[in-house]
Amino acid sequence: MIQYAVRRLLLAIPTLFGVTLLVFGMVRMLPGDPALTLAGAQATQEMVERLRQEMGLDEPVHIQYIRFVGDLVRGNLGKSLRTNHPVAAEVAQRFLPTLELSLASLLLAMAFGIAAGVVSAAKPYSVFDYTSMVAALVGLSAPVFWLGLMLMLLFSVRLGWFPAAGRGTLAHLILPSVTLAASSIALIARFTRSTMLEVLRHEYIATARAKGVREIWVVLRHALRNALIPIVTIIGLRFGALLSGAVLTETVFNWPGIGRLMVDSILARDYPVVQGAVIVVAGAFVFINLGVDLLYGIANPRIRYE
Amino acid sequence: MARKVLVAVVSLVFLGIAGLGQTPKLGGEMVIAFGTDPEALDPNRITSAPAGMVLTHIAETLILMDEQLKLQPLLATSWTVSEDGKTVVLNLRKGVKFHDGTPFDAAAVKANLDRFRTATFAFLLYPRVQTVDAVDEYTVRLNLDMPFAPLLSHLSHNFVAMLSPKQLAALPAGQFVMDPVGTGPFKFDKWVRGEYVRVVKNADYWGDKPYLDSVVFRIVPSDATRLVLLETGEVHAIMRVPPMDAPRVAKVRGVEVVNLPGVRTIYIGFNVTKYPFTDVRVRQAFNYAVDKEAIVKEILGGAGGASNAPIMPLIFGYTPQEPYKYDPEKARLLLKDAGIPKGYKVTFHHPTGRYVMDAAICEAIQAYLRDVGIELELVTMEWAAYLAFMNKPVAESTHLMYMLGWGTVTLDADYGLFSLLHSSQWVPVGSARSYYKNDTVDALLEAARTIADPGARKDLYARAMSLIWKDAPWLFLHYEGQINAQRTMAKGLVHHPREYILAHKAWIDR
Numbered sequence: 001m002i003q004y005a006v007r008r009l010l011l012a013i014p015t016l017f018g019v020t021l022l023v024f025g026m027v028r029m030l031p032g033d034p035a036l037t038l039a040g041a042q043a044t045q046e047m048v049e050r051l052r053q054e055m056g057l058d059e060p061v062h063i064q065y066i067r068f069v070g071d072l073v074r075g076n077l078g079k080s081l082r083t084n085h086p087v088a089a090e091v092a093q094r095f096l097p098t099l100e101l102s103l104a105s106l107l108l109a110m111a112f113g114i115a116a117g118v119v120s121a122a123k124p125y126s127v128f129d130y131t132s133m134v135a136a137l138v139g140l141s142a143p144v145f146w147l148g149l150m151l152m153l154l155f156s157v158r159l160g161w162f163p164a165a166g167r168g169t170l171a172h173l174i175l176p177s178v179t180l181a182a183s184s185i186a187l188i189a190r191f192t193r194s195t196m197l198e199v200l201r202h203e204y205i206a207t208a209r210a211k212g213v214r215e216i217w218v219v220l221r222h223a224l225r226n227a228l229i230p231i232v233t234i235i236g237l238r239f240g241a242l243l244s245g246a247v248l249t250e251t252v253f254n255w256p257g258i259g260r261l262m263v264d265s266i267l268a269r270d271y272p273v274v275q276g277a278v279i280v281v282a283g284a285f286v287f288i289n290l291g292v293d294l295l296y297g298i299a300n301p302r303i304r305y306e
Numbered sequence: 307m308a309r310k311v312l313v314a315v316v317s318l319v320f321l322g323i324a325g326l327g328q329t330p331k332l333g334g335e336m337v338i339a340f341g342t343d344p345e346a347l348d349p350n351r352i353t354s355a356p357a358g359m360v361l362t363h364i365a366e367t368l369i370l371m372d373e374q375l376k377l378q379p380l381l382a383t384s385w386t387v388s389e390d391g392k393t394v395v396l397n398l399r400k401g402v403k404f405h406d407g408t409p410f411d412a413a414a415v416k417a418n419l420d421r422f423r424t425a426t427f428a429f430l431l432y433p434r435v436q437t438v439d440a441v442d443e444y445t446v447r448l449n450l451d452m453p454f455a456p457l458l459s460h461l462s463h464n465f466v467a468m469l470s471p472k473q474l475a476a477l478p479a480g481q482f483v484m485d486p487v488g489t490g491p492f493k494f495d496k497w498v499r500g501e502y503v504r505v506v507k508n509a510d511y512w513g514d515k516p517y518l519d520s521v522v523f524r525i526v527p528s529d530a531t532r533l534v535l536l537e538t539g540e541v542h543a544i545m546r547v548p549p550m551d552a553p554r555v556a557k558v559r560g561v562e563v564v565n566l567p568g569v570r571t572i573y574i575g576f577n578v579t580k581y582p583f584t585d586v587r588v589r590q591a592f593n594y595a596v597d598k599e600a601i602v603k604e605i606l607g608g609a610g611g612a613s614n615a616p617i618m619p620l621i622f623g624y625t626p627q628e629p630y631k632y633d634p635e636k637a638r639l640l641l642k643d644a645g646i647p648k649g650y651k652v653t654f655h656h657p658t659g660r661y662v663m664d665a666a667i668c669e670a671i672q673a674y675l676r677d678v679g680i681e682l683e684l685v686t687m688e689w690a691a692y693l694a695f696m697n698k699p700v701a702e703s704t705h706l707m708y709m710l711g712w713g714t715v716t717l718d719a720d721y722g723l724f725s726l727l728h729s730s731q732w733v734p735v736g737s738a739r740s741y742y743k744n745d746t747v748d749a750l751l752e753a754a755r756t757i758a759d760p761g762a763r764k765d766l767y768a769r770a771m772s773l774i775w776k777d778a779p780w781l782f783l784h785y786e787g788q789i790n791a792q793r794t795m796a797k798g799l800v801h802h803p804r805e806y807i808l809a810h811k812a813w814i815d816r
Binding site: 030031032033036037038039040041042043044045048054082083084085090093094149152153156157160163164165166167251252253254256260261264267268269 | 343345346351353480481482484498499500501524525526527528530531534535537538540688689690691693694695696697710711712713725733734735736737
């Protein structure tokens with residue numbers, strides 16, 4: 001298993017290298033110019049030219065790329081064109097809040113999603129099943145910014161239970177993580193339900209019941225354990241999506257995360273920050289996928305790593 | 307007249323919320339929320355109003371432009387401009403120290419001004435100052451290569467604030483100041499990027515000491531979230547309330563909406579080198595075809611005003627022109643005269659989310675022009691792409707009609723007209739994206755830069771603007787108003803036309 005993990009980590013190197021090439025190229029293919037964007041509509045040519053020089057954008061693109069990768073290998077993500085701050089510091093400062101928010105949402109999503117899915121599958125076509133599946137449909141389809149604002153209006157403006165926006169205490173974390181978790185709860189719930197229903201039809205479940213195992217143990221030990229592999233896959237994918245897809249939640253709740261940093265940097269054409277942020281998120285993705293693959297073995301010992 | 311009225315309105319706004327007659331309470335932290343993180347806090351690098359607003363609490367300028375747009379002494383106590391307009395002598399305030407204890411003197415001013423001259427963004431000072439002499443400990447002399455009348459208002463701009471020479475000397479090459487050390491009533495404390503900037507009271511301030519212990523500038527990009535934070539009382543004041551939300555916010559208990567004029571003019575430019583805008587009748591017809599008053603009233607919720615000059619009324623040099631009154635019939639006749647067939651198609655490029663209600667306004671213009679037989683094809687562009695598209699030299703330009711705004715932050719007509727309408731300023735050199743050229747206008751704008759007498763300058767601008775108005779290189783739209791909102795407990799906040807909320811003399815009524 002360790003050998004497998006090491007091999008996977010080595011394979012991540014070309015993947016991330018591909019990411020650098022893609023993001024470097026894509027961000028430069030966007031129309032627009034960082035110097036002009038920073039200088040603004042009221043700038044003179046002289047200002048824009050000076051700025052372009054300061055930013056090192058007067059060099060040929062391939063030289064810029066070689067320099068970027070060279071710095072990257074040495075662990076240097078470069079400097080923001082807009083603020084001149086080291087990109088590594090800026091990305092690190094924004095990655096932690098996003099990680100915090102994503103983990104909180106993931107926990108909520110797993111707890112509520114799996115629970116709702118399991119109960120719905122155990123008692124299919126019951127009132128609980130219908131209610132939770134309709135709620136899941138709503139959770140899936142409600143736009144994040146709308147949901148966020150509604151929660152904010154209810155729990156901050158009307159009831160005054162939680163602060164409306166910003167980051168700091170645990171109370172600040174609740175509304176954004178619920179908002180971000182909503183679609184994942186829904187997805188995991190529906191997915192768990194259908195996988196469980198399928199597993200519950202298997203003969204070994206009938207055998208377990210015939211042996212007189214109590215229904216709760218049939219569901220939890222015999223069915224859920226076997227349904228977990230696809231659920232773990234979905235959860236892993238969701239985690240990646242939460243990490244990179246929190247930008248709307250971050251904007252509504254003024255959460256200083258990496259999604260907002262990325263969008264702001266794209267709008268400002270701040271190439272080094274976009275590159276740095278994408279590489280960090282891509283790296284996180286690779287790790288999460290590896291983690292999920294390793295979890296398979298724990299969830300189901302029949303899986304072997306070769 | 308209009309200027310007086312507006313200034314009166316502005317003053318009323320300030321008096322109304324200043325809480326005069328009450329005794330200010332000491333202490334506390336005031337929180338002000340706005341939409342974008344400052345790009346830096348270095349006068350050499352900043353271009354945005356939020357950055358200027360934070361910086362002005364920490365670092366001071368030589369000359370102050372107060373909220374009634376009058377020049378007042380600040381770090382300079384008095385100044386004289388020589389007869390030929392080529393020398394400006396500033397007498398400096400004595401006994402002022404930077405936050406790091408460095409004395410403020412002529413050497414400090416010279417260090418700062420010399421730095422601006424080599425800076426990327428010191429466009430405000432840049433044009434004419436050639437050298438700066440420290441005459442004695444508290445006197446500096448600026449030597450210009452030719453007279454530049456707007457210089458004093460330029461020196462009042464927050465982008466030319468004075469920083470400690472000790473800090474500047476210690477700054478590594480290629481770096482910008484992120485933790486400014488100035489002489490202001492507040493000292494820089496902390497900047498968490500994307501979250502907030504915090505400043506704390508400077509107990510050794512040379513002037514009236516601030517009442518507040520600290521001020522936090524919170525960065526909250528979402529309009530809706532800023533409103534909620536104000537309603538819950540988590541912040542004391544917010545900038546840029548969307549026009550459609552203003553009436554509702556005004557009804558929230560403990561909250562008041564503050565309307566004030568801005569200094570940004572919004573216009574639709576025509577590329578006058580391309581058919582059909584080579585014909586002045588077409589340009590005038592477009593001006594007659596659009597009901598600007600209705601746009602301000604219905605789309606902007608009454609914040610701002612319809613343009614009756616290329617600059618807005620608060621700017622020095624403003625003279626109102628005879629408005630192009632909404633008259634679709636006249637527009638149709640002019641278009642017919644110009645031989646424009648019915649249903650003629652024109653492409654119209656515009657940004658979205660940049661100016662207040664920009665896309666909605668462009669759609670309204672589309673409807674107005676359809677009414678006079680012109681089919682506008684709207685092309686909505688993301689800001690950075692739009693800027694690059696719009697910054698082409700005339701030979702490569704492909705735009706016909708475009709929307710842009712211009713903030714005359716120096717509050718002097720020179721900055722509001724020269725870069726936009728003088729023929730030496732066609733992009734990419736300056737910001738003239740209509741490629742307009744009128745030799746008389748050029749001569750008038752040049753002359754108005756170099757004579758010192760305000761009355762004579764105003765005359766020159768009046769003549770230039772009347773020609774520009776008739777030539778109509780733009781569809782003159784409106785100037786933006788600002789809608790801010792604040793808790794009533796926040797007293798003494800100043801809402802400044804430069805798009806600032808200032809807490810220098812603010813206090814919290816708990």
